[in-house]
Amino acid sequence: IEQVLSPTMNRPFDTTNFLHVSERPLTPNLRCSVKTPLLEKKGCSMLTDYGFYFQPVVPGSMDNNGAIGNSIGGSSRSSNKVGPSGKAHVWFMDDIRAISRRYDGMKDRGLEIYLAKQHSVLLTFENTEVRERVILLVSQRISSVKSLPLPCFTDRSFVESALELWQAGELDNFEYLLCLNSAAGRSFHDLSRYPVFPWVLSNYGENDDE
Numbered sequence: 263i264e265q266v267l268s269p270t271m272n273r274p275f276d277t278t279n280f281l282h283v284s285e286r287p288l289t290p291n292l293r294c295s296v297k298t299p300l301l302e303k304k305g306c307s308m309l310t311d312y313g314f315y316f317q318p319v320v321p322g323s324m325d326n327n328g329a330i331g332n333s334i335g336g337s338s339r340s341s342n343k344v345g346p347s348g349k350a351h352v353w354f355m356d357d358i359r360a361i362s363r364r365y366d367g368m369k370d371r372g373l374e375i376y377l378a379k380q381h382s383v384l385l386t387f388e389n390t391e392v393r394e395r396v397i398l399l400v401s402q403r404i405s406s407v408k409s410l411p412l413p414c415f416t417d418r419s420f421v422e423s424a425l426e427l428w429q430a431g432e433l434d435n436f437e438y439l440l441c442l443n444s445a446a447g448r449s450f451h452d453l454s455r456y457p458v459f460p461w462v463l464s465n466y467g468e469n470d471d472e
């Protein structure tokens with residue numbers, strides 16, 4: 263399959279997919295994949311000062327929510343089909359709310375992006391260096407616009423903040439466990455690292471007279 267797709271995957275990102283004439287690319291052409299629990303869509307991508315673009319090898323194989331499929335569904339602004347014949351997708355920079363580093367199998371090269379008007383999208387790059395470069399550029403861009411640092415769920419500072427909120431009663435147990443799962447590298451997009459939750463063996467909040 264790699265040999266068949268290789269010529270297409272090596273094709274550079276088509277800049278006619280840009281939404282604005284004045285858009286400035288922040289990265290060169292990047293080989294990238296979008297992962298869901300059962301499928302992986304290969305393609306290329308490019309980060310601009312407006313958003314993160316993804317151009318799949320097979321056009322029209324993702325829906326408007328960034329999911330892999332055969333139809334166009336949803337109306338979320340966070341991911342739109344753009345460019346000639348809708349051959350690419352973009353996740354807008356101002357819709358990015360947080361990020362998390364992720365593993366792709368045994369390789370530390372994944373990035374999960376959390377968006378304002380949909381769930382998240384899981385991307386994998388060629389190596390860790392490319393992933394870290396994308397994180398740096400996205401963080402710098404968002405921080406310069408919003409004057410706030412972009413949260414990263416796998417950073418120690420996020421775990422400490424979640425613990426403080428949970429201890430103060432501002433996070434319930436379920437939300438806190440979601441934070442811990444995300445900080446531990448678990449994702450709903452990856453069946454090999456799917457979030458885990460403990461079994462509730464007893465209701466310790468009430469007295470059992472029986």
